[in-house]
Amino acid sequence: MNLDERLENVSVIGAAGKMGSGIAVLLAQELAKLKAHNQGKIYKLNLIDVNDAALDGLRRFIKAQVTKVAEKSIVALRSIYADRDDLVENWEMIEAFVDDAFSVIRFGSDLKMAADSLLIFEAIVEDEAIKIRVLKELNELCGEETLFLTNTSSIPIGFLDEQAGLSGRIIGYHFYNPPVVQRLVEVITAQSTQQELRGIGAELGKRLRKKLVPANDISGFIGNGHFMRDGLYAIGEAERLKDKYSLPGAIYIMNRISQDYLIRPMGIFQLIDYVGIDVFQCILQVMRKHLGDSTLQSDLIDRMAERGILGGQRVDGSQKDGFLKYERNRPVGVYDLEKGEYQPIEGKWKEDLDAAIGPLPAGFSPWRNLLREPKKEEKLSAYFQNLQGAKTFGAELARAYLARTKEIAKKLVQDGVANSEEDVNSVLTNGFYWLYGPINDYI
Amino acid sequence: MKKLRKKVYVTAGYNTISLGSGRKEFRPKEPRPGIEHYIKEAGEGAIAQINNPDNIDEGVVTNFMMARYNRQGNRPGFFPMIHPALRYKPATGVEGACGSGGLGLVVACKTILADLADAVLVIGIEVQNTVKAVYGADYLAGAGWYAGERKQGHAHFFPAQFSDRAGACFEKFGKEKVREGMAHWYVQAIENARRNPKAQEYHNSTEDLYTLAMTPPNPKVFCEHINVFDCSKVSDAGSALIFASEEGLKKLGVSKEDAAEVVSWGQCEDDITKPPPDLTKLTTTEKAVKLAYERAGISIRDIGVLEVHDCFTISGLLAMEAVGAVGYGEGADFVKEGRTRPDGDIPTNTTGGLIGYGHPVGASGVRQAVDILHQLTGKAGDCQVEINPDRPYGMLISMGGSDKTVVAMTFRKTE
Numbered sequence: 010m011n012l013d014e015r016l017e018n019v020s021v022i023g024a025a026g027k028m029g030s031g032i033a034v035l036l037a038q039e040l041a042k043l044k045a046h047n048q049g050k051i052y053k054l055n056l057i058d059v060n061d062a063a064l065d066g067l068r069r070f071i072k073a074q075v076t077k078v079a080e081k082s083i084v085a086l087r088s089i090y091a092d093r094d095d096l097v098e099n100w101e102m103i104e105a106f107v108d109d110a111f112s113v114i115r116f117g118s119d120l121k122m123a124a125d126s127l128l129i130f131e132a133i134v135e136d137e138a139i140k141i142r143v144l145k146e147l148n149e150l151c152g153e154e155t156l157f158l159t160n161t162s163s164i165p166i167g168f169l170d171e172q173a174g175l176s177g178r179i180i181g182y183h184f185y186n187p188p189v190v191q192r193l194v195e196v197i198t199a200q201s202t203q204q205e206l207r208g209i210g211a212e213l214g215k216r217l218r219k220k221l222v223p224a225n226d227i228s229g230f231i232g233n234g235h236f237m238r239d240g241l242y243a244i245g246e247a248e249r250l251k252d253k254y255s256l257p258g259a260i261y262i263m264n265r266i267s268q269d270y271l272i273r274p275m276g277i278f279q280l281i282d283y284v285g286i287d288v289f290q291c292i293l294q295v296m297r298k299h300l301g302d303s304t305l306q307s308d309l310i311d312r313m314a315e316r317g318i319l320g321g322q323r324v325d326g327s328q329k330d331g332f333l334k335y336e337r338n339r340p341v342g343v344y345d346l347e348k349g350e351y352q353p354i355e356g357k358w359k360e361d362l363d364a365a366i367g368p369l370p371a372g373f374s375p376w377r378n379l380l381r382e383p384k385k386e387e388k389l390s391a392y393f394q395n396l397q398g399a400k401t402f403g404a405e406l407a408r409a410y411l412a413r414t415k416e417i418a419k420k421l422v423q424d425g426v427a428n429s430e431e432d433v434n435s436v437l438t439n440g441f442y443w444l445y446g447p448i449n450d451y452i
Numbered sequence: 453m454k455k456l457r458k459k460v461y462v463t464a465g466y467n468t469i470s471l472g473s474g475r476k477e478f479r480p481k482e483p484r485p486g487i488e489h490y491i492k493e494a495g496e497g498a499i500a501q502i503n504n505p506d507n508i509d510e511g512v513v514t515n516f517m518m519a520r521y522n523r524q525g526n527r528p529g530f531f532p533m534i535h536p537a538l539r540y541k542p543a544t545g546v547e548g549a550c551g552s553g554g555l556g557l558v559v560a561c562k563t564i565l566a567d568l569a570d571a572v573l574v575i576g577i578e579v580q581n582t583v584k585a586v587y588g589a590d591y592l593a594g595a596g597w598y599a600g601e602r603k604q605g606h607a608h609f610f611p612a613q614f615s616d617r618a619g620a621c622f623e624k625f626g627k628e629k630v631r632e633g634m635a636h637w638y639v640q641a642i643e644n645a646r647r648n649p650k651a652q653e654y655h656n657s658t659e660d661l662y663t664l665a666m667t668p669p670n671p672k673v674f675c676e677h678i679n680v681f682d683c684s685k686v687s688d689a690g691s692a693l694i695f696a697s698e699e700g701l702k703k704l705g706v707s708k709e710d711a712a713e714v715v716s717w718g719q720c721e722d723d724i725t726k727p728p729p730d731l732t733k734l735t736t737t738e739k740a741v742k743l744a745y746e747r748a749g750i751s752i753r754d755i756g757v758l759e760v761h762d763c764f765t766i767s768g769l770l771a772m773e774a775v776g777a778v779g780y781g782e783g784a785d786f787v788k789e790g791r792t793r794p795d796g797d798i799p800t801n802t803t804g805g806l807i808g809y810g811h812p813v814g815a816s817g818v819r820q821a822v823d824i825l826h827q828l829t830g831k832a833g834d835c836q837v838e839i840n841p842d843r844p845y846g847m848l849i850s851m852g853g854s855d856k857t858v859v860a861m862t863f864r865k866t867e
């Protein structure tokens with residue numbers, strides 16, 4: 010059965026969630042295109058989530074997103090609808106496309122809706138027991154033809170396959186957040202993953218215009234395999250520095266080092282908040298279990314989670330407070346576990362810490378500026394050259410961080426998580442928006 | 453029509469800021485002033501330069517598509533809003549797509565020449581930032597033939613029409629040369645706009661404009677032969693000026709030094725249901741310009757300052773050929789050699805033109821008249837060029853659609 014045939018009936022489980030809703034938008038537009046080309050054929054996209062209340066919001070989200078996509082691809086839409094005499098102006102075609110997308114969608118909370126699906130995208134909570142239970146149930150409801158694509162961030166695919174009894178009909182299809190915008194998809198094939206499904210995954214990636222990076226079936230895969238260890242390193246450094254600078258001070262320092270000195274899109278603690286401290290904790294736990302590596306643990310993370318300070322985002326996309334406190338999505342404070350309140354990032358407190366790390370090396374430009382810089386490589390290379398020679402405390406921390414980041418990345422290749430150094434770099438640059446890969450000549 | 457049967461003057465010109473992408477104060481997601489604001493600001497700007505608004509006899513409001521951009525019809529209804537003295541005076545709405553402004557100038561002249569009024573206030577406005585460009589493209593496509601062209605047309609209908617013209621010129625005159633000429637036109641437009649505080653590109657600080665202008669086109673999301681820098685801007689703006697007879701100037705208390713004389717115009721219309729006879733030429737523009745020259749008894753050698761309708765960079769090049777500044781196919785070289793620059797033979801679009809100032813579609817013709825007036829009366833601020841006494845004339849070309857609705861009007865300094 011080819012991809013086109015499979016796309017006639019698709020389900021997304023966990024469709025009201027962060028990832029599920031994005032995957033739903035991608036699929037809705039793909040099915041709308043197919044429908045426009047194959048008038049009269051019936052397509053079905055079942056969007057299923059236990060959270061009934063969230064389905065209304067999902068409907069609005071999909072409408073807004075599909076409209077945006079249609080507006081952006083108006084040039085292509087005009088040729089898709091060239092034969093429709095009733096559609097003349099741009100707005101009419103945009104409206105028709107949104108209508109087509111909605112006409113294929115069915116919303117609901119009952120897994121039975123997925124019974125006839127030929128492709129099922131699973132994007133429910135990152136909880137082994139629940140994922141296995143749901144996959145099992147789906148396997149009973151669906152025919153032998155049904156293929157599963159799971160969005161799990163850390164659970165080995167082979168393990169899910171075996172536990173749910175899917176006999177190789179599952180592949181890891183790890184979108185990045187938000188799926189509509191992020192081009193990267195990490196594709197994780199278990200040894201058991203069927204050949205046909207591998208082919209379908211590759212073709213689907215092309216259709217959705219995603220950058221596919223292959224990863225092997227080792228818990229955490231490439232993205233989280235790197236991110237978790239990178240985060241743990243920063244946490245460890247903060248704990249080492251806390252006697253001298255207090256814990257909030259040390260967190261502030263490591264966040265600045267990672268954001269400014271390493272020219273990343275956001276500081277490491279901001280990134281952990283963005284992902285969610287509970288999510289970070291949960292992935293660590295899954296990796297610890299499957300890899301049998303007891304170092305994949307953090308007291309600091311556990312204590313924050315215990316306090317219920319979790320970060321993550323609100324429905325409107327704004328950042329919730331975590332290690333850092335945010336105003337208009339910008340860090341304005343650092344959590345002080347002892348006092349149970351946020352230390353404002355301002356005044357003498359901030360000045361003293363900035364003075365301790367010292368000025369940025371010459372040639373520094375913020376991440377945002379370099380993003381659109383045509384001579385980005387040259388500028389980065391000149392900057393990191395200066396970082397090498399800089400005598401400040403900040404530069405010292407940054408060099409150690411660069412070295413550790415590189416070591417983590419290389420280990421992913423050695424351990425067979427990634428097939429090549431290039432794949433690791435690709436995940437960090439495409440999925441995490443780094444300007445340069447962790448494996449580089451800067452250190 | 454020969455010489456005008458009596459003298460007609462223009463005075464009291466005023467342009468608002470052209471608001472839209474590029475201006476620092478433009479916030480796409482926040483509420484903005486509507487058509488009322490621009491009509492009022494422009495009208496008041498003109499009135500502030502005369503003794504008493506009671507002395508204005510009539511009004512003309514020019515605009516292209518407010519019925520769609522602003523869901524508003526009945527253009528003239530806004531004229532009395534400018535000042536209580538204008539209530540119950542005659543007002544007329546004028547529409548001719550992107551050439552609306554030019555038509556408004558002609559209507560004012562005719563009214564004066566017919567002895568029906570001594571002073572006519574012309575106001576042009578367009579407020580386009582009410583919708584995303586993808587929907588605006590639908591509205592602007594109304595300048596072409598809806599029933600015959602829209603369905604087959606491109607998503608970005610007008611850019612594609614001029615992309616086709618650029619493509620035809622590439623083929624006929626050599627791609628490299630024409631492409632470079634277009635890029636030089638862009639550079640000149642932005643450099644001029646940087647001297648005009650009202651211009652949409654006034655804040656533009658790009659260092660290497662030429663490289664930007666040479667960005668390869670991306671037909672997947674836009675057009676085949678042009679990029680977005682080849683296009684004029686989506687703008688909210690208004691312009692106003694007063695047409696007056698000799699008598700009218702006196703009544704308004706305006707001295708002749710503050711006015712310029714309208715010498716002639718040529719107005720031509722081509723059939724909207726027919727494709728342009730030659731994509732590499734602005735045939736209708738050429739005819740209108742010829743009429744304007746004949747009636748004034750002048751030629752391009754008498755023009756000291758010029759305003760052309762550069763809705764796209766390619767239209768700028770083709771217009772230079774249509775006015776006879778340079779031969780067929782040589783517009784690109786002419787521009788590249790800097791001869792349209794403020795210090796060149798024929799300073800053209802000295803305040804930025806449609807690409808640099810902005811293109812509030814139905815107002816652009818009025819804006820051009822204001823800028824010519826300012827140049828001829830020494831009021832062009834940092835954009836002022838020296839008007840060579842041997843070339844004392846100014847000319848504007850207002851064009852609607854793809855060379856369909858055209859007015860060429862000439863002016864000169866008062867004696």
Ligand SMILES: NC(=O)c1ccc[n+]([C@@H]2O[C@H](COP(=O)([O-])OP(=O)(O)OC[C@H]3O[C@@H](n4cnc5c(N)ncnc54)[C@H](O)[C@@H]3O)[C@@H](O)[C@H]2O)c1
Nearest residue numbers: 023025026027028058059060132133134135160161162186
């Ligand atoms: N958020 C990210 O940045 C990110 C990135 C890559 C991968 N992932 C992975 O994607 C998956 C989903 O993550 P998320 O961030 O979207 O979580 P989320 O909490 O936003 O969404 C999960 C959704 O699943 C629904 N759900 C839970 N149990 C269900 C069940 N039994 N049946 C149907 N629906 C159920 C929930 O109601 C919720 O709407 C996880 O496996 C996660 O590890 C997340």
